[in-house]
Amino acid sequence: MKTVNAPSDKITRADTEKMDGNDPIAHLRDRFILPDGDIYLDGNSLGALPHGVMERLEVAVKEEWAHGLIRSWNDADWYPAPQRAGAAISRLIGADKDEVIVCDSISVNLYKLLVGALRMRPDRKIIVSEIGNFPTDVYINAEVAKMMGCELRCVIPEEVEQAIDEAGDNLALVQLTHIHYKSGRVYDMAGITKRTQDLGGLVIWDLAHSAGTYPVQLNGCNADFAVGCGYKYLNGGPGAPAFVFVARRHFETMNQPLVGWHGHAEPFAFTQEYKPHPTIDQMLTGTASQLATLALEAALEVFKDVDMNVLRQKNMALGDLFISLVEQELGDMGFTLASPREAERRGSQVSLTHEEGYAIMQAVIARGVVGDFRAPDILRFGFAAPYVRYVDIWDSVAHIREVMESGEWDQQKFKEKRAVT
Numbered sequence: 437m438k439t440v441n442a443p444s445d446k447i448t449r450a451d452t453e454k455m456d457g458n459d460p461i462a463h464l465r466d467r468f469i470l471p472d473g474d475i476y477l478d479g480n481s482l483g484a485l486p487h488g489v490m491e492r493l494e495v496a497v498k499e500e501w502a503h504g505l506i507r508s509w510n511d512a513d514w515y516p517a518p519q520r521a522g523a524a525i526s527r528l529i530g531a532d533k534d535e536v537i538v539c540d541s542i543s544v545n546l547y548k549l550l551v552g553a554l555r556m557r558p559d560r561k562i563i564v565s566e567i568g569n570f571p572t573d574v575y576i577n578a579e580v581a582k583m584m585g586c587e588l589r590c591v592i593p594e595e596v597e598q599a600i601d602e603a604g605d606n607l608a609l610v611q612l613t614h615i616h617y618k619s620g621r622v623y624d625m626a627g628i629t630k631r632t633q634d635l636g637g638l639v640i641w642d643l644a645h646s647a648g649t650y651p652v653q654l655n656g657c658n659a660d661f662a663v664g665c666g667y668k669y670l671n672g673g674p675g676a677p678a679f680v681f682v683a684r685r686h687f688e689t690m691n692q693p694l695v696g697w698h699g700h701a702e703p704f705a706f707t708q709e710y711k712p713h714p715t716i717d718q719m720l721t722g723t724a725s726q727l728a729t730l731a732l733e734a735a736l737e738v739f740k741d742v743d744m745n746v747l748r749q750k751n752m753a754l755g756d757l758f759i760s761l762v763e764q765e766l767g768d769m770g771f772t773l774a775s776p777r778e779a780e781r782r783g784s785q786v787s788l789t790h791e792e793g794y795a796i797m798q799a800v801i802a803r804g805v806v807g808d809f810r811a812p813d814i815l816r817f818g819f820a821a822p823y824v825r826y827v828d829i830w831d832s833v834a835h836i837r838e839v840m841e842s843g844e845w846d847q848q849k850f851k852e853k854r855a856v857t
């Protein structure tokens with residue numbers, strides 16, 4: 437790929453078309469239904485709709501629900517859908533098939549893991565996390581710390597390792613988001629996991645921006661626990677259930693607090709006493725949101741034979757191209773790069789800051805280039821490698837340039853904040 441920035445050797449639109457011609461996973465785009473004319477750069481918030489999902493839901497509703505009714509839990513294999521979807525995700529995150537299950541939201545699963553993990557380290561009182569972690573992670577960490585009589589130490593990313601070392605033999609738990617939702621910065625999963633475990637602590641990784649974008653190696657890093665999102669890069673649809681990973685060695689010792697009948701060793705024995713299921717099924721609480729689980733399962737077909745290393749190469753290249761074009765085309769327009777410059781340290785998104793970021797993003801969205809805005813001043817562009825093309829990056833930057841040069845962003849209608857940004 438061309439990364440030369442000298443004015444004499446500018447990147448052209450034709451260059452980006454050539455990159456698409458050489459893209460080994462360009463065909464994956466055909467697996468999605470995408471709105472004509474739009475350039476969708478927000479797969480990091482809500483993934484696009486894969487072909488096959490509507491069809492699967494139609495069968496699930498019209499046949500399995502309408503006609504099969506209660507029989508469909510068995511006859512249509514509804515009941516094991518959380519395990520099947522978990523198994524499909526496991527390959528993408530370097531886990532065994534039976535160490536991952538789909539249920540609830542990240543927030544709820546994080547609660548289960550935090551309490552469960554702290555119960556495994558009753559004599560240790562410190563939880564280390566990051567200032568600026570995703571809000572749900574921060575809120576739940578803080579609440580669980582309070583409830584369990586622990587101290588939550590949130591530090592800036594550069595000080596995480598030091599905070600781990602300082603906690604020493606009082607370190608119970610480290611909870612981090614592998615790829616940051618705003619900056620896209622990537623943590624060293626293997627290094628932090630080992631550092632924590634050498635001190636006797638446990639780690640919970642949030643893979644919201646990693647699953648489906650990055651060749652995560654949970655078992656390769658000896659990870660303890662993880663959660664991740666179904667509706668972002670896994671394309672499971674709005675509010676799709678999340679997934680949860682527990683390393684097999686913790687199945688016996690981990691006791692999560694949201695005990696419900698679906699996590700019971702024998703859910704249909706209807707016993708008085710709770711007895712946790714000996715497998716990953718113990719992470720379940722109540723009945724699955726079945727239609728949503730089936731939608732996610734169908735969406736995961738997209739990734740069936742995808743080599744995650746190849747996909748990762750593409751999203752790094754898309755990000756590099758975007759940054760080079762921002763420098764080439766928007767150099768003096770007040771944008772600052774808010775993501776790491778080196779692709780290896782950056783996830784599947786590039787964030788820019790600009791003091792008029794909100795209005796600029798609304799004006800760009802009005803032109804059909806859909807990114808998003810994160811307070812206070814971040815314009816976020818997500819590059820879901822299965823469906824974003826190199827030429828889309830060229831066209832997006834051209835739109836941003838036009839919005840800036842014409843002053844199009846500077847209108848009242850683009851400055852009014854809406855409920856969801």
Ligand SMILES: *Cc1c(COP(=O)(O)O)cnc(C)c1O
Pocket residue numbers: 541542543544570572573613617642644645665678
């Ligand atoms: C999107 C996201 C979540 C979402 O949590 P839900 O409870 O599933 O809505 C959590 N953590 C991070 C880091 C995220 O990016």
